[in-house]
Amino acid sequence: MDIKAYMAELGSKARIASRHIAKATTAQKNEALLNIADSIKKSRDTLLAANQQDLAAGKEKGLEAALLDRLELTDSRVNSMLEGIRQVAALDDPVGEISDLKYRPSGIQVGRMRVPLGVIGIIYESRPNVTCEAASLCLKSGNATILRGGSEAINSNRAIADCINSGLDSAGMNEHIVQVVEITDRAAVGELIANPEHVDVIIPRGGKSLIERITSDAQVPVIKHLDGNCHLYIDDSANIEKSLSVAINAKTQRYGTCCTLESLLVAEAISTEILPRLCDKFVSHDVELRGCIKTQKLVSSVKAASEEDWKTEYLAPILSIKIVSGLEEAIDHINEHSSQHTESIMTEDHEHAQRFLREVDSSSVMINASTRFADGFEYGLGAEIGISTDKLHARGPVGLEGLTSQKFIVLGDGHIRT
Amino acid sequence: MDIKAYMAELGSKARIASRHIAKATTAQKNEALLNIADSIKKSRDTLLAANQQDLAAGKEKGLEAALLDRLELTDSRVNSMLEGIRQVAALDDPVGEISDLKYRPSGIQVGRMRVPLGVIGIIYESRPNVTCEAASLCLKSGNATILRGGSEAINSNRAIADCINSGLDSAGMNEHIVQVVEITDRAAVGELIANPEHVDVIIPRGGKSLIERITSDAQVPVIKHLDGNCHLYIDDSANIEKSLSVAINAKTQRYGTCCTLESLLVAEAISTEILPRLCDKFVSHDVELRGCIKTQKLVSSVKAASEEDWKTEYLAPILSIKIVSGLEEAIDHINEHSSQHTESIMTEDHEHAQRFLREVDSSSVMINASTRFADGFEYGLGAEIGISTDKLHARGPVGLEGLTSQKFIVLGDGHIRT
Numbered sequence: 001m002d003i004k005a006y007m008a009e010l011g012s013k014a015r016i017a018s019r020h021i022a023k024a025t026t027a028q029k030n031e032a033l034l035n036i037a038d039s040i041k042k043s044r045d046t047l048l049a050a051n052q053q054d055l056a057a058g059k060e061k062g063l064e065a066a067l068l069d070r071l072e073l074t075d076s077r078v079n080s081m082l083e084g085i086r087q088v089a090a091l092d093d094p095v096g097e098i099s100d101l102k103y104r105p106s107g108i109q110v111g112r113m114r115v116p117l118g119v120i121g122i123i124y125e126s127r128p129n130v131t132c133e134a135a136s137l138c139l140k141s142g143n144a145t146i147l148r149g150g151s152e153a154i155n156s157n158r159a160i161a162d163c164i165n166s167g168l169d170s171a172g173m174n175e176h177i178v179q180v181v182e183i184t185d186r187a188a189v190g191e192l193i194a195n196p197e198h199v200d201v202i203i204p205r206g207g208k209s210l211i212e213r214i215t216s217d218a219q220v221p222v223i224k225h226l227d228g229n230c231h232l233y234i235d236d237s238a239n240i241e242k243s244l245s246v247a248i249n250a251k252t253q254r255y256g257t258c259c260t261l262e263s264l265l266v267a268e269a270i271s272t273e274i275l276p277r278l279c280d281k282f283v284s285h286d287v288e289l290r291g292c293i294k295t296q297k298l299v300s301s302v303k304a305a306s307e308e309d310w311k312t313e314y315l316a317p318i319l320s321i322k323i324v325s326g327l328e329e330a331i332d333h334i335n336e337h338s339s340q341h342t343e344s345i346m347t348e349d350h351e352h353a354q355r356f357l358r359e360v361d362s363s364s365v366m367i368n369a370s371t372r373f374a375d376g377f378e379y380g381l382g383a384e385i386g387i388s389t390d391k392l393h394a395r396g397p398v399g400l401e402g403l404t405s406q407k408f409i410v411l412g413d414g415h416i417r418t
Numbered sequence: 419m420d421i422k423a424y425m426a427e428l429g430s431k432a433r434i435a436s437r438h439i440a441k442a443t444t445a446q447k448n449e450a451l452l453n454i455a456d457s458i459k460k461s462r463d464t465l466l467a468a469n470q471q472d473l474a475a476g477k478e479k480g481l482e483a484a485l486l487d488r489l490e491l492t493d494s495r496v497n498s499m500l501e502g503i504r505q506v507a508a509l510d511d512p513v514g515e516i517s518d519l520k521y522r523p524s525g526i527q528v529g530r531m532r533v534p535l536g537v538i539g540i541i542y543e544s545r546p547n548v549t550c551e552a553a554s555l556c557l558k559s560g561n562a563t564i565l566r567g568g569s570e571a572i573n574s575n576r577a578i579a580d581c582i583n584s585g586l587d588s589a590g591m592n593e594h595i596v597q598v599v600e601i602t603d604r605a606a607v608g609e610l611i612a613n614p615e616h617v618d619v620i621i622p623r624g625g626k627s628l629i630e631r632i633t634s635d636a637q638v639p640v641i642k643h644l645d646g647n648c649h650l651y652i653d654d655s656a657n658i659e660k661s662l663s664v665a666i667n668a669k670t671q672r673y674g675t676c677c678t679l680e681s682l683l684v685a686e687a688i689s690t691e692i693l694p695r696l697c698d699k700f701v702s703h704d705v706e707l708r709g710c711i712k713t714q715k716l717v718s719s720v721k722a723a724s725e726e727d728w729k730t731e732y733l734a735p736i737l738s739i740k741i742v743s744g745l746e747e748a749i750d751h752i753n754e755h756s757s758q759h760t761e762s763i764m765t766e767d768h769e770h771a772q773r774f775l776r777e778v779d780s781s782s783v784m785i786n787a788s789t790r791f792a793d794g795f796e797y798g799l800g801a802e803i804g805i806s807t808d809k810l811h812a813r814g815p816v817g818l819e820g821l822t823s824q825k826f827i828v829l830g831d832g833h834i835r836t
Contacts, residue, residue, distance in 0.1 A: 369830030412787030
C-alpha cells in the first residue's frame with residue numbers, strides 16, 4: 001500500500017469532515033455521542049473478541065506484562081468507556097460561545113467566538129480506550145480526528161472505530177469525522193505530522209521519547225506533555241500538620257501519575273521541626289529518600305542525592321529532598337529544575353503565597369494543596385485529552401476548551417473605515 | 419565569531435532576564451518604557467546619523483526605492499516611535515490577571531492566571547521602528563525579547579537598542595530583557611529558531627517566503643501571518659447602498675494592507691442590481707476587475723479570472739469577482755480559497771448573518787463592515803505585534819494578551835486528594 005497516498009487521502013477526508021462537524025449543533029453532536037455509546041454497548045462481544053486477538057498476538061510477540069495490561073479491554077473497562085462518552089455528551093459545548101463583545105469608537109462591535117481547531121491528529125500507544133476518549137472529546141469540541149494508536153492494539157482500535165462510525169452514521173453525520181489509521185507502519189506517523197495542509201494540531205500521548213521524537217520531526221503544531229517533576233515547598237511560615245498531610249498525600253496517594261510529588265523543598269528555619277517527623281512517615285510508606293547534605297545530617301534514613309535527582313521524575317516510591325534558605329531559593333530551584341508541570345507551596349504567609357503564585361513558571365501553581373489535584377476532572381474541565389507542559393495555546397490539563405480557539409467577530413451596519 | 423556560541427549565550431541571558439521581567443511590577447515596566455522614550459528623544463541625532471549610514475550603504479548596494487523608504491528614519495517617524503512607546507505604557511498590564519476562580523467540590527479553588535510566554539524571538543526585515551514596537555510590547559507583557567532585524571538596518575537597530583538598554587538600566591532592570599542580534603549572517607536566524615531551551619516562541623514579520631522558510635525550519639513554535647486573501651460576500655438580502663459603500667472602502671481605502679478586499683462574491687439574485695453600479699465605481703478608482711463568466715456577461719469592463727485569481731492576494735488595485743448561487747456557495751468558496759484572514763458578509767437576513775459568522779473559518783469574520791477594520795487598534799487591543807493566520811494560541815491581531823498565556827492556580831488550606 002502507498003502510505004503517502006493513503007495518509008494524504010485520510011487528511012483530505014478529515015479536512016472536509018471538519019467543516020461538517022464545525023457547524024453541527026450541540027444536539028447533533030450529543031446524539032452522535034450517545035449513538036456511539038449504544039453501538040459500543042451492542043458490540044461488546046465483538047470488541048472483546050478483537051481485543052483477545054491483540055492480546056494473543058502481543059503474548060506471542062513477548063510484550064511485557066504491564067503493556068499487556070494496558071492493552072486489555074475487560075467488561076469493566078468497556079463500561080468506563082461508555083460512562084466516559086456519556087460524560088462528554090453532558091458537558092457544555094464550547095463552540096460558538098461569544099465573549100467580550102464591545103462597541104468600539106468607530107461604531108463596530110468587536111468580540112470573540114470560540115471555534116474548533118479543525119483536524120486533530122492523536123498519536124498514542126497501547127491503551128485502546130484512548131481511541132474512544134479522544135474521539136469523544138474531539139467530536140464534542142467540533143473537530144475532526146485522525147487517530148493513530150499502537151500497532152499492538154490495531155484490532156481493538158478497528159473494532160472501536162467501527163462502533164464510532166456506525167454511531168456517527170446513525171446520527172446522520174459524516175463518518176470521516178473520526179478516522180483510525182489502519183496502517184501500522186511507522187511511516188504513517190511521519191506522514192501525519194508532516195501535513196499542515198490537512199492537520200491543524202498533533203497531540204501525542206505516550207512516553208517522553210515518543211513525544212520528543214514527534215515534536216522534533218513535526219511540521220504541524222504539537223500540544224505536548226513531557227514529564228512531571230513536581231515540587232512541594234514547605235515555607236518557614238507553613239502549618240506543620242497541614243504540611244505533613246499534604247506532602248504524604250502528594251507523594252504516596254499514587255506513585256505513577258504525572259502530578260505525583262517528586263521533589264520536596266523545605267525552608268531551613270522549619271526543617272528541624274518538620275523533616276524528622278515527615279521522613280519517618282515516608283519511611284513507613286516505604287518511600288526511598290534522597291537528600292542534600294543538610295537533610296542527610298538531620299535524618300539518618302536519607303541517602304545522598306545527586307545533581308541528576310533534582311531533575312528526575314521517578315514515577316516510583318522515591319523522593320528527593322532539599323533544604324533551602326527560604327522562598328527565594330525555593331522559587332529559583334523550581335524554575336531551574338522543574339518540568340513546569342505542577343508545584344505547590346505550604347505557607348500561612350500571604351506575601352509568600354502571592355509571590356510563589358506569580359513567580360513560579362509552571363502550568364499549575366498551588367497554595368496549601370496537594371499536587372495530586374492537577375487533573376482535568378478535579379479542575380472542573382470534565383475529561384481531559386492530556387496535560388500540556390507547553391507555554392503556547394494551552395498550559396496544564398487540556399479539556400474541551402483546549403481543543404478550540406477564538407476568532408474575532410465584527411458586527412456593523414454598513415460601517416467603513418475612514 | 420562563533421555564531422552558535424554567540425546565539426546560545428544570547429539565549430541563555432534572555433532566559434535569565436525573562437525571570438526578572440516576569441515578576442516586574444506594572445509601575446516598573448511603565449517606568450522602563452518611559453525611560454526608553456526619553457532616551458530615544460535625547461539620542462535623536464545619533465539615531466538619525468546611524469540610519470544615514472544604513473541608507474548610504476543601502477544605496478551603495480543598490481537597494482530598491484521601496485526598501486530604502488522602509489529603512490529610512492525621519493523626524494516624524496522617530497516621533498511616531500515615541501508616541502508608540504507611550505501608548506504601550508498606557509495600556510493595561512495583562513500579567514497576573516486572575517480569572518474564573520471557582521470553588522470545586524473538593525474544596526479547592528481553581529482559576530487561571532495570565533503569565534508571560536518567556537522569551538520571544540522577533541525576526542523582521544528593513545523597518546527599524548519594528549525594533550522599538552516589538553521591544554515595547556514584549557516588555558509590557560513581561561517577556562524577554564531577542565530581536566533580529568534586517569542586515570541593511572543594523573546600524574539603526576544598534577542605536578535603538580542602545581536607547582532601550584539605557585532606558586532599562588535607568589529603571590534598574592536587567593538589560594538583557596531586550597537584546598538585538600549583532601550578527602547579520604543568516605546562520606544567526608537558524609540558531610535562533612532551533613533553540614527551544616531558550617526561546618519560547620518566534621514571531622516572524624516580513625514577506626511570505628521568509629515566513630514559510632522560518633516555519634518550516636523552526637524547532638520553536640511560530641506565531642505567523644501569511645497572506646490576506648480577504649473576501650466580501652454580498653448576500654441576496656443585502657442593502658444595496660451599504661454594500662456599495664463597504665465594498666469600495668474595503669478595496670480602495672488602502673491597496674497594500676493585509677485586510678484589503680481581494681475577492682468579491684455576489685449572490686446571483688442581487689447581481690444584476692448591484693454589480694454594474696459597483697463595477698462602475700471600481701473602474702472610476704482605476705481598479706482592474708477580473709471575474710467569472712457570469713460577471714463578464716453582466717459587466718463589459720471585467721476581464722476573465724483564472725483559477726489562480728481566486729487564491730491571490732493582489733495588494734494592488736485589482737479585484738476578483740465571482741457570482742455565486744447564494745450563502746452556501748459563498749461560504750464553501752471562502753473556506754476553500756481564502757487565507758483565513760478576514761471575510762465579511764453584507765446581509766440584512768439574521769439567519770444568514772449567524773451562519774456566516776459561525777461557518778466561515780477565518781481569524782476575523784464580519785457582518786456589514788469593511789474588512790479594513792481587521793486591525794489591533796480598531797479592535798481595541800492597542801498596538802499589535804502582528805496578525806496571526808494560525809489556529810493555535812492566537813488568531814487575528816495579536817496584542818499584549820497574545821504575548822501571554824494562562825497557567826492554572828489552585829488555592830487550598832491543606833487540601834489533599836482522596
